[in-house]
Amino acid sequence: MSQDKSNITNSSFEQCIKCTICTVYCPVTAVNAAYPGPKQAGPDGERYRLKKPIFYDEALKYCLNCKRCEVVCPSNVKIGDIIQLARIKYSTSSPRLRDYILANTDLVGSLSTKMSKIVNSTLKHPDVKSILEATLAIDSHRDFPSYADEQFTEWYRREAQQEQESFRHSVTYFHGCYVNYNYPQLGRDLITLLNAVGYGVKLMEKERCCGVAKISNKLIKQATRDARRNLAEIRTAVARGEEVIATSSTCSFTMRDEYQHILGLDNSDVREKINLATRFIYRLIDSGEIKLAFRDDFKRRIAYHAPCHLEKLGWTIYSTSLLRMIPGLELVMLDSQCCGIAGTYGFKRENYRYSQAIGEPLFRQIKYSGVDAVATDCETCKWQIEMSAGVKVEHPISLLAEALDIEATRALNGVK
Amino acid sequence: MRYDTIIIGGGLSGLCCGISLARQGQQVAIVSAGQSALHFCSGSFELYGRCENPLEGIASLPKEHPYRKMGIELTASYAEQIKDIFEAAAVKCTGEATRNHYCLTPIGVIKPVWLTLNDYARFESPDRIPWRKVALVNFEGYLDFYPQFIASGLAKYGVKSDIHSLSLTAFDNLRESSTEMRATNIARIMTGEILEQIAAYLNSHAGDAEALFLPAAFGLFDDTAVAELRAMVSLPLFFIPTMPASVPGVRTQIQLKNYFQRIGGTYLLGDNVVSGEIENGRLKSVKTANHGNMTLSADNFVIASGSFFSHGLIASQESIREPIFGLDIYADRVREEWYDKDLYSHQAYMGYGVVTDNKFRCSIDGKCIENLYAAGSILAHQNALDEGTGGGVAITTALFVADEILRSR
Ligand SMILES: Cc1cc2nc3c(=O)[nH]c(=O)nc-3n(C[C@H](O)[C@H](O)[C@H](O)COP(=O)(O)OP(=O)(O)OC[C@H]3O[C@@H](n4cnc5c(N)ncnc54)[C@H](O)[C@@H]3O)c2cc1C
Ligand code: SF4
Ligand code: SF4
Numbered sequence: 001m002s003q004d005k006s007n008i009t010n011s012s013f014e015q016c017i018k019c020t021i022c023t024v025y026c027p028v029t030a031v032n033a034a035y036p037g038p039k040q041a042g043p044d045g046e047r048y049r050l051k052k053p054i055f056y057d058e059a060l061k062y063c064l065n066c067k068r069c070e071v072v073c074p075s076n077v078k079i080g081d082i083i084q085l086a087r088i089k090y091s092t093s094s095p096r097l098r099d100y101i102l103a104n105t106d107l108v109g110s111l112s113t114k115m116s117k118i119v120n121s122t123l124k125h126p127d128v129k130s131i132l133e134a135t136l137a138i139d140s141h142r143d144f145p146s147y148a149d150e151q152f153t154e155w156y157r158r159e160a161q162q163e164q165e166s167f168r169h170s171v172t173y174f175h176g177c178y179v180n181y182n183y184p185q186l187g188r189d190l191i192t193l194l195n196a197v198g199y200g201v202k203l204m205e206k207e208r209c210c211g212v213a214k215i216s217n218k219l220i221k222q223a224t225r226d227a228r229r230n231l232a233e234i235r236t237a238v239a240r241g242e243e244v245i246a247t248s249s250t251c252s253f254t255m256r257d258e259y260q261h262i263l264g265l266d267n268s269d270v271r272e273k274i275n276l277a278t279r280f281i282y283r284l285i286d287s288g289e290i291k292l293a294f295r296d297d298f299k300r301r302i303a304y305h306a307p308c309h310l311e312k313l314g315w316t317i318y319s320t321s322l323l324r325m326i327p328g329l330e331l332v333m334l335d336s337q338c339c340g341i342a343g344t345y346g347f348k349r350e351n352y353r354y355s356q357a358i359g360e361p362l363f364r365q366i367k368y369s370g371v372d373a374v375a376t377d378c379e380t381c382k383w384q385i386e387m388s389a390g391v392k393v394e395h396p397i398s399l400l401a402e403a404l405d406i407e408a409t410r411a412l413n414g415v416k
Numbered sequence: 417m418r419y420d421t422i423i424i425g426g427g428l429s430g431l432c433c434g435i436s437l438a439r440q441g442q443q444v445a446i447v448s449a450g451q452s453a454l455h456f457c458s459g460s461f462e463l464y465g466r467c468e469n470p471l472e473g474i475a476s477l478p479k480e481h482p483y484r485k486m487g488i489e490l491t492a493s494y495a496e497q498i499k500d501i502f503e504a505a506a507v508k509c510t511g512e513a514t515r516n517h518y519c520l521t522p523i524g525v526i527k528p529v530w531l532t533l534n535d536y537a538r539f540e541s542p543d544r545i546p547w548r549k550v551a552l553v554n555f556e557g558y559l560d561f562y563p564q565f566i567a568s569g570l571a572k573y574g575v576k577s578d579i580h581s582l583s584l585t586a587f588d589n590l591r592e593s594s595t596e597m598r599a600t601n602i603a604r605i606m607t608g609e610i611l612e613q614i615a616a617y618l619n620s621h622a623g624d625a626e627a628l629f630l631p632a633a634f635g636l637f638d639d640t641a642v643a644e645l646r647a648m649v650s651l652p653l654f655f656i657p658t659m660p661a662s663v664p665g666v667r668t669q670i671q672l673k674n675y676f677q678r679i680g681g682t683y684l685l686g687d688n689v690v691s692g693e694i695e696n697g698r699l700k701s702v703k704t705a706n707h708g709n710m711t712l713s714a715d716n717f718v719i720a721s722g723s724f725f726s727h728g729l730i731a732s733q734e735s736i737r738e739p740i741f742g743l744d745i746y747a748d749r750v751r752e753e754w755y756d757k758d759l760y761s762h763q764a765y766m767g768y769g770v771v772t773d774n775k776f777r778c779s780i781d782g783k784c785i786e787n788l789y790a791a792g793s794i795l796a797h798q799n800a801l802d803e804g805t806g807g808g809v810a811i812t813t814a815l816f817v818a819d820e821i822l823r824s825r
Contacts, residue, residue, distance in 0.1 A: 017725075020661045021451045024600045024636075033592040040596070071686030074450030074726055272708055283710060286417065314687045314706030317417075333677070 012078045016043035022069035022079055027338040028062050031357040035062040038069035041086075042079035049086060056090035062354070063087075064342035065216055066308035081261045088220055088262070099217040099344075139352035143387045145182045145379075152184035156203060160191055167200030167415075171280065172237035174230075174246040174255070177209050178379035186247055189401035190277055196409040197281075197290040202242065204233040210251040213344050215262055227259050231267055238273045245280045247397055249310035249377040250343070252276045256313070276310075277397050278377065279318040285325075292400070293408035298328040302399065303371040305362065305385065306336045307378035319377055319396045326403045332369050337362050341384035356388065363389040375399055419445045419682070421821055422702060422714040424689045424740065425728065427452025429792025429810040430720035431672040435501055436818035438681045445682040445712065447689050447704055453725055453793070457665035458657040459632060460519045460538075461509075461811065463495060463530035465804020469514050470530060471495075480797040482809050485774050486816050494812040495530070505675035507668050508534040508639065518542055522657045523562060524569025530808060533664045535632060535642055537654035542573050549576040551625035552656075553618065556583040557591050560599060560659035561631040578625055582617055586610050599658040600666060603636040611641060615648035627652045632663050637670055689740050692717075692788075694780070699788045702740075716821045719743070719770070719778065720792045720814065728794040729769060738770055738794070741785075743778045746771045746796035762802060769796035775820050776813060787824070789817040 022038040023029055029037040036045065041060050048055035060083055067080040152175055164170070171194065179187040191201045208230050214223035234244050234255070246252040256274045259265045267274075284290040304323060306316040316336070323331050340359030345351050366374055366389040373392045374385055382393040410416070421437050423430045426448030434444045464470035464483075471492050474483045483491045495513035502509060509531045511517055516528035517538050532538040539545050550570065552563040567577035586605055590597050606614075618628055632655035634641040646653050655664075673683055687706040692699050701713035719740070721728030730739045731754070736747040747768040748754060754765045770790045772778055778788045792810040793800060800806035 019455070020598060020600075021455050023596065023598060024451075024455070024661050024666055029596060029601065030604055033589040033596065037596050072451045074452070076449070076688070279710075286710075312686065314684060314704070317682065317684065321417075 013043035013046040013082055015075045016077045017075050022073050025068050025072045027358045032354045034059050038079045042082045043077055046082050053090050060087050066338050067312040084262050095217050139349045145383050147181055148184050152180045152187045164200035168198050170200040170202055170242055172242045172244045173201045174244055176248045176251040186395050189398045193401045196406050197413045198415045210254040212250050212254040224263050227263050234270050238270050243273045243275050245275045245277045247277045249307050253309035253313055278322050279315050282318040282322055291412040293405045293412055294326050294403045295405045298403040301330040301371045303332040303334050303369050303374045305334050305374050305376040307381045308338050310377050323396055334365055339381045339384045341380045343380050366391055417712050419443045419714045421716045422712055423718040425720035428454050429814040432811050433718050433791055433814035433818045434681050435676050436815050438679045447684045447687050449688045454665045454669040456660045457662055459536045459664045460529035460532040461807025462804040463808035465528050471513055482795050482798050482813050491812050494815040498811050505671045507671050520656055524565035535655045535664050545573050545575050547626040549625050550627045551578045551622050552629045553580045553582050556581050580621055599633040599663050600661050602633040603663045606634050606641045611645050618649045622651055629654055629656050631658045636663055692741055698786050716787045718789045723793040743770050766801055767799040770794050771796050776817050791817045
């Protein structure tokens, strides 16, 4: 008998002991009474849905897929996965034009970088924002991330690629859409840092978007196509003896976990090789393979915000441990809580209000923390915090690069 | 990654142990698979519930019992020490190890306990309840609180109750998803104006009651709401435990965790310790699901992964085991012996757990692992429910193990 028919699925909903702990920590439950909450939307609802799909509740669309419920569940129920799979399987609403535009970060990004000046100023215009809200239901309160005038990959091929061959070690960098179209500087900072410790940075032949936005907008076919392509690229890199690192915690999380759990692609042969930049560097330092030297004129007070997907990976400790290594950096840990944006979720008119309410305690804490900047490993958290708390947000890798004494680090690691 | 001590399990026991070690200068990491049994805490901790003076009662427990392993003197001393830790963590509670007091359970049973969080009603003895009449106030539409049970519980001791149902427009929103009207969700909206409305209601509806009782749905992350409401009502105000998850239990968990982090501890939530590397009778490092090939190493380790509820122990059709290391355990071999079909009679499985030497060090196949200690509800030969010893064992064994670790250097 197939699993569907036997009423036993390979999902973990049967492990739920109904303890209700997950409901205490769901950020949506806290602000939106129309959301049934992780227990009801996840394991409890699954029981009904397996009997009759009609029990599917469209309110499941309010789930942020933040996985905070999974982090606290003492019984290892994959609550977030159950909810996302149910949305894909049972929801009858199909993605609208707006969802295509928000989800196709790579397509929209490559068009926008070509016309960045026009796009950036246009997207800031209140009239344009109102039109976007009226026609596409993209909330007009939302600030758009601005586009770079040159893609990271273009810069890389022109300025950096050749030199990367000259290093003793190498690593493949999954830059993601954000670095490529919006913030190439982060990619450059990573290269500065890794080159200084003797690592050359390579890119994939043809990197695709990790797919997180397509998954959450139910564009599963497209997401699967991109994921297959990326997995092939990852396998090539691994065959060369390289790890693949991302600077975005969500890209890393998506390729490690969502490819398998949501898209059903087997990535077990390479999963351990899909890493996050801060974890990769921490491990090299911890094992004594590399050393960093810092400038003594670097003095900053920085708060760290732990993105949901980084918390789910359990890897926040690597980013914060690296930041603590910088002598002139005073680190303030913010309470671990969702910022509310959840990728494209917070851009949608129907979610904007909840998105801001979820992030409110975090914004308040940041405003009162008296820091120069916030550090975080996620680009959408960065947009949300910059817009809502009015504080600049930087990536830990950029802070490390800024604080680095490049010459001294090169010398320590025998790099000419 | 390297620490002085790594603790597996971040419930009451793991946190108390971690706090004690961090206060004495150690670098400590706690790895916890999920949230703990504290989320079910009724608001009181029990040291020993079967007689008036818990410390005297302990002497009658079998000699394998964790309290007997520490001895009465040390148990008493750790029961005293925890007060200091709780105070530093802003967990406010009252009680003495030499004399139980009494609290009310969610179903109105009056029960002897050791420490009670200051939110809750507590009395020196059921025969000396200081009120002749109380007002029991529920929220309309809230199903996890049973004022009738409480009323009949109190009536047994001659206390009369008036039952009120408080309706607030603020609840309309919560009632939208009927399953979500839980104490923890209610507690989120209990601030500012809503507290004022509740205070006004209480002040005008109390009648001739001498005390007010409400469901414990106030103060999820700290006890500000509790203090604010108390300041606004004219009568003594107490809370009664609800069905889980328990608001004061969640708060206690968060306060202890925050304090542990404040004094330099590392708390890794949502991760499972899956295996360990043992060499020459010592545990060198552990592997976790999230950290994969990055092992966590330490001089000493504590396993405080709880009992069956938290998967510190696992029962399959055939056997009972400790899943990470396969530690030696005490359990009956035959499944029929594990439990009694009558839910309310003595359950043998409750006494199962990891066996240790007198320092709470664990063993595998009879061979001691010198630097692996066990603390809390994973320990064998305690039956928390029968004896009324849950919180007490979790706390005192944790502090004992912390001191053993410091002594072992
Ligand atoms: C439903 C219930 C209600 C209770 N109510 C009370 C009460 O009101 N008063 C009282 O005094 N006692 C009560 N008790 C007794 C309770 O067991 C103790 O008071 C105490 O909370 C136990 O603490 P602990 O730290 O030993 O275990 P737990 O609180 O169970 O914590 C164990 C932790 O270890 C984690 N863990 C398990 N396996 C792993 C792994 N492989 N890797 C990493 N982490 C892991 C779990 O996720 C969990 O967070 C209650 C117990 C239960 C089950
Ligand atoms: S926390 Fe886990 S076990 Fe508890 S109700 Fe939620 S899904 Fe079920
Ligand atoms: S994934 Fe996040 S939003 Fe969705 S149910 Fe879990 S905690 Fe709530």
